[in-house]
Amino acid sequence: MAAITKADFSSLTILVIDDSPFMLKLLAEMLAGFGVGKVLTAATADEAFQRMELRSPDVIFCDWQMYPVDGLTILRRLRQQHQSQLAYVPFVMVTGHNANEDVTLALGEGADSYVVKPFSAETLMNHLIKVIVGDKSHLAQLPDGSSHGAQETWAVE
């Protein structure tokens, strides 16, 4: 596949989950700077799931080290929701730890990418593009036979 050199993120909704007000604002503003259409934010797991009930995000960026419910727990809960499109949403784990076992654990639990702080805007963009290119959520078959996102009707060109 040819490398992605251009993008228009204005149709995307991205959810950022972080209990740090600074990191939440930083990530949200960087994504808004990229031109992402809608950036949702949540400071806790409960808040995140409430947001997702109202509007399913296209991509999730989630901090790992949160208290009392951490990012890994949120990821596991998402991936267990087999009857929901949330089980297939591209998920990027954000963390201050870069030990190999941490990376392996997060990816093994279903994270699509893993970004270590500190990171630049370019690195953030690379991770966003990576999960978008790898996204297969639109092809996922839900138990009722519909495909992911089938509640919306799209014309086939």
Place this chain on the structure above:
Amino acid sequence: MSDTSTKRRPSLLERISGPKAVPLSALVKKGEAAAERVQESFGDFLGQRIRELADARFRLAGAPPSAWEQFYAVVVDLRGSAAMADQNHIGAVCRSLETLIKEHVRDSRSAGVAGSHVDALLLLSSARQNEGQNDSGRLIAELEQAVARLPRKTTS
């Protein structure tokens, strides 16, 4: 009648590709500019987090594990945020404090050394940018030595 089998939601890749797509390099520049604006507010955030640590430090001696974990969560957050704001000396103090909490026995002596780390954060946050970099290096080294002298947790 509509045939849903012939319709599908476009992929994310399809959705970001289109006539309005602009070079990623230009979007990255806008992201960098946004980050710089937010980084200017790091001082306020730092002050707030240090106040939380200062309030909690006196309750650490004899505190249950949950209190230490809550304290640890603030330290980890501060380290990550400091790294994003290029405040390496703040991050180094936090790293030393993380080592203390995760690898050493949590007793009154550890609580005292943890308090010294909070004092160091207060000192460094009140110093002007780039002021006393050598002094901060020495301070951080002394904190690390104090942590190294604490008894380690036994692994079972």
